[in-house]
Structure formats: C-alpha cells, structure tokens
Amino acid sequence: MNRKLNKFITARFKLCYGEFELSINLRLPNSGISVLFGHSGSGKTTLLRCIAGLQQAQEGYLEINGSVWQDSDVGVFLPTHKRSLGYVFQDANLFSHLTVRENLNFGLKRLKAHPPRPPSKGGDFHHIVNLLGIKHLMERMPERLSGGEKQRVAIARALVLNPEILLMDEPLASLDSKRKQEILPFLSRLNQELNIPVLYVTHSQQEVAQLADYLVLMEAGKVQAAGKLSETLSRLDLPLSQERDASSVWNAMVVEHETEFHLTRVAFEGGSLSLPAIEAKLGTPLRVQIYARDVSIVLETPHATSILNVLPAIIVGISDGENGQSIVRLEVGTQALLAHITRKSALVLNLKIGKAVFVQIKSTSILN
Amino acid sequence: MLTSADFATLLLTFKVASLATIFMLLFGTPLAWWLERTQSKWRGIINAVVALPLVLPPTVLGFYLLVLLGKNGIVGEFTTWLGIGTLPFTFAGLVVASVLYSSPFVIQPLQNAFSAIGNQPLEAAATLRASPLDTFFSVVLPQAKSGFLTATILGFAHTVGEFGVVLMVGGNIPDKTRVVSVQIYNHVEALEYTQAHWLAGGLLAFSFIVLLILYTVLKTSPNASLK
Numbered sequence: 001m002n003r004k005l006n007k008f009i010t011a012r013f014k015l016c017y018g019e020f021e022l023s024i025n026l027r028l029p030n031s032g033i034s035v036l037f038g039h040s041g042s043g044k045t046t047l048l049r050c051i052a053g054l055q056q057a058q059e060g061y062l063e064i065n066g067s068v069w070q071d072s073d074v075g076v077f078l079p080t081h082k083r084s085l086g087y088v089f090q091d092a093n094l095f096s097h098l099t100v101r102e103n104l105n106f107g108l109k110r111l112k113a114h115p116p117r118p119p120s121k122g123g124d125f126h127h128i129v130n131l132l133g134i135k136h137l138m139e140r141m142p143e144r145l146s147g148g149e150k151q152r153v154a155i156a157r158a159l160v161l162n163p164e165i166l167l168m169d170e171p172l173a174s175l176d177s178k179r180k181q182e183i184l185p186f187l188s189r190l191n192q193e194l195n196i197p198v199l200y201v202t203h204s205q206q207e208v209a210q211l212a213d214y215l216v217l218m219e220a221g222k223v224q225a226a227g228k229l230s231e232t233l234s235r236l237d238l239p240l241s242q243e244r245d246a247s248s249v250w251n252a253m254v255v256e257h258e259t260e261f262h263l264t265r266v267a268f269e270g271g272s273l274s275l276p277a278i279e280a281k282l283g284t285p286l287r288v289q290i291y292a293r294d295v296s297i298v299l300e301t302p303h304a305t306s307i308l309n310v311l312p313a314i315i316v317g318i319s320d321g322e323n324g325q326s327i328v329r330l331e332v333g334t335q336a337l338l339a340h341i342t343r344k345s346a347l348v349l350n351l352k353i354g355k356a357v358f359v360q361i362k363s364t365s366i367l368n
Numbered sequence: 369m370l371t372s373a374d375f376a377t378l379l380l381t382f383k384v385a386s387l388a389t390i391f392m393l394l395f396g397t398p399l400a401w402w403l404e405r406t407q408s409k410w411r412g413i414i415n416a417v418v419a420l421p422l423v424l425p426p427t428v429l430g431f432y433l434l435v436l437l438g439k440n441g442i443v444g445e446f447t448t449w450l451g452i453g454t455l456p457f458t459f460a461g462l463v464v465a466s467v468l469y470s471s472p473f474v475i476q477p478l479q480n481a482f483s484a485i486g487n488q489p490l491e492a493a494a495t496l497r498a499s500p501l502d503t504f505f506s507v508v509l510p511q512a513k514s515g516f517l518t519a520t521i522l523g524f525a526h527t528v529g530e531f532g533v534v535l536m537v538g539g540n541i542p543d544k545t546r547v548v549s550v551q552i553y554n555h556v557e558a559l560e561y562t563q564a565h566w567l568a569g570g571l572l573a574f575s576f577i578v579l580l581i582l583y584t585v586l587k588t589s590p591n592a593s594l595k
Binding site: 052053054079080081082085086087089091093094095096097106107110111157158161 | 488494496507511
C-alpha cells in the first residue's frame, strides 16, 4: 500500500448509550500528530475506540489511507485484530505474563503470519527500542517496571508493527509530571523520526501545545472545531482563546547563539525572536509557546523598552472576554498570535481590524 | 493394614476422579468463559444451574440422575438406542454423575480467574493482531493458570470425597463402582474399625494437604470458589 496516496482519515460515527450521544463527521490529515482534546465525557476516548474497532458505532464509516475499515451501510466492520493500527492505552496494559521482549514480539509474530502490511524491518525494531530507551529492560517482567518505563514499552510495542496509524489514549494521564517529562520528548521525536501518523487523546493543554500539529476540539460527543494547531488555538470564536492560559504556538528554528548575552535567536516564518540561551545546534527545529497574557500591543516602535521581542503585526480580530478583557488576534508574518489586553487599552489605542501595530512579547517558553 | 479390596477402591477412586476432572475442565472451560463474557439473559439461569450441586443434598441429585439415566429416563432411552445400555451402576455412569456433582468446583474458580483478567488484556491482544481464539490461548490461559490449578485440585478432591451421589448412581459394586468413601461405609457397617481408620485417615490427610497447597502455595482465598 502506498502511504503517499490518500493520506487522510475519514471518520463518521453515530453512537448512543444512555444519555450520551457521539455524533462525529471528521476528515483528518493522516500525517503528524492530531490531538483530540476535550473534557472527560466529551467522547474523545469513545471516538478513538470506534476507530480501533474496540467499540462498534451503530452507524459508522471509517476510511484510513484509502482502505475502508467500517461501512455500516454495506455491513463492513473489520475486527480490531485485522486493522493495521497501534494502540497505546492509558495504563500501558502490558501482558503481565510476558517479558518486555515477549510483549514487543507478541504483535510482530502475528503480523509476520498474516501481513496486511510489512512489519518494520529488524533495523527499525532496534531503532524503536533505542529511541524509547528500553534496551536495558528487555528481559524484565512488566511488574518490575516503573510507570514511565511501562508506557514506553507500550508505545514501542505498538510502533514495531509499523501501523498505518498510531492511536494513543491519554498515554501520560496516569503518570506524575516527572514521568511525563520523561516521555514527552520521545513522543515529539517519534513523529520526526518515524513516519507514522498519530491520533492522540488528551485533556492536557500542555500536551496539546507540545505535541499537536492538528487539533480537534471535542465537546459533548461532537466536534467543536478542527484545524491546524496555531490556527485553532487562536480562533476567537472558541473558548480556548478566552482561557487564562490561552496561548499561541509557533514553529521556529535556531539560527544564532548570542553567547555574550546568554540568548538564542530563533527564526519563524516572517521574523525572529530572542530567547534565553538554549543548547541546540543551529537549524534545530523547535516550538515556542507564547501566552496571550504575555503579549502587549503598542502603536509605534518603542524607542526605549527592556523587552527584546518587539514585532510588527496586523490586527485580524478582536473579541470581548470576561472581566473587562479584550482578546486580540494578530498576524506576525504568517503566524497567528493572541493577545489578552484590557478593554480600556483597546479603546484608548483605538484598535481595529486591519490596523498595523507592534507587539511586545514579555516571555516565551520553549516546548521541546 | 489395607487389603487388596481397599487398594482396588483407592485405584478406582483415583480413576474416577481423574477422568471426571479432565471432562470437567474440557466442558467447564468454555462454559465458564461464556458465562463470564456473555450479556445473554440466560446467564443468570445457567449460573444458578451450575451452582445447584453446591446446595442440593447429593441424594437428591443422585435420585434424579438415577431416574434420568435409568431405563425409562430420557437419557437412558437415548443411551439404550445408541447401544451403550444404561449408565447407572456402571463405571461410566459414576464418571458422568461425578462430573455433574463436582462441576461447580471447577467452573467457579475458572470464572473467577477469567473475571480477574478483565477486558484490558483482551483489547491489547486485539490491537496486536491476535484473533479472539488466539487471544484465549496465548493470553487468557496463561494468565488464568492459577485458576486452572485451583479448579483442577478442587474438582479432583471433591470427586474423591463424594458419597451420596455415588451410592445412588453407582451402587456398591467391587472394582466397578465401589470407591473409597463407600468402602469406609462398608467397613464401619461390618465393624472393621481398623480398616476404616486407615482409609478415613488417608482421606483426611489427603484433603488437608490439598487445602494446604491451595491456601499456601496458590494463595487462593478460602471463599474464592463461592462467589
């Protein structure tokens, strides 16, 4: 099967149980990491389980990379074990009677017997084992692994199958923040190093900012919005832009180290930012998160300011938030940026859509 | 000491218990699995039927078996038509009766073991390309290992200890249906207390050791077999 052709997911599901109703009509890019984000009870895990075939929607149509996995109109429902997918459960779910190595080989053995698509080659197996840092754990039983190690083994177990799609159901939710930080870098690297599209369920904004390329917001069994991360985060019609932690996420690249000032300069499409020094080679891609509360707006280039990052921007949207706040959406180069300012400031500065201004960015954080 | 007749009853008891245990595991495993997984409305009824021998007096079960398996019973007519003859007072009849009488001691530990495994490993196996049958053999069986051991030991030990059903269905025929428990009864009837002591003491020791293994080595909880 050619992965370049029809690289998208079409998912339509209708499912009722009790009060809850899932009603989904989605078309997702089948590359990078798509994050399903929503509160508990919004149906994101149910949607993932429907895609995996662990749950059968009464009405449903599911097409992955051109092959139909479910079509209730013609009675097609591929059972889970015949779907080319990897699934990472919230609590690892390793087989307790098998060693780590046997857990990894469980799927591989069966894949070799009936390959719907070739298993990853021997080299990839070792590559994945190294990538997830579990080489020294291979002969252990799952009960002798920490929570973070278990989850890394579970991710490797799904990846070695070289699936068409990797489904991850809140893989970090049961871990403490230290273990989360242990796994998050692996997840960002996965996407860069292995060409396997990921559907990732979470209710953590931090994970969204760090991992998502594409964001699907879910609410009460329905898709509230779906789109590219930076685009969706800064949409003024969505509640995300109103939250105290509202932020914009930019993809950037390291271009210069100013060692005497302990600064690193990164470039994005349409400009550059100075950040506190980081250790990374020139050309390293990274993600910069800018909280809306850290962005202020001025009408002219300030001549004297301690803030390093002052960029020209154009206002593309304004909406009223709670407690006398205005939420302004701007474009800096091609990047969308959110700013939370007071309504009074918006009035005094006479901010309007289309107006050219400057933004001062007080602080930024680097996500990977 | 034990006479050759006593040894014959011991050997027969062992044969009955072994065969009955094998049949109980063969029929009990799929039944226990079905009972644990099904959403069918029949589940409650079948569960109750499976548990019946736990509460029925063995003579009641034995009586109905005798009637069913006998010449005029439905099963009896069927076996006669097959050309096997009737089952009561034969070795085969004894095994059939034992299977029915002891099956809750096999099925319930298996059900508990299956329920302890839960749904999660099964879902993991499905996402790793294992078909349901494959999953049963490669995940469920190994994870239910101690449940199978408990079921085997309890089923075997309980069959060794039965008396009422054996007497009703099997009778007291040397080398054919005379098992240890019946032999002890014979000895006591004949006032051969020394002989009775040897056999009874042997059974007591056997039962104690079996339970000791269950509760220490396998760490089964004392009420695990009764949900």
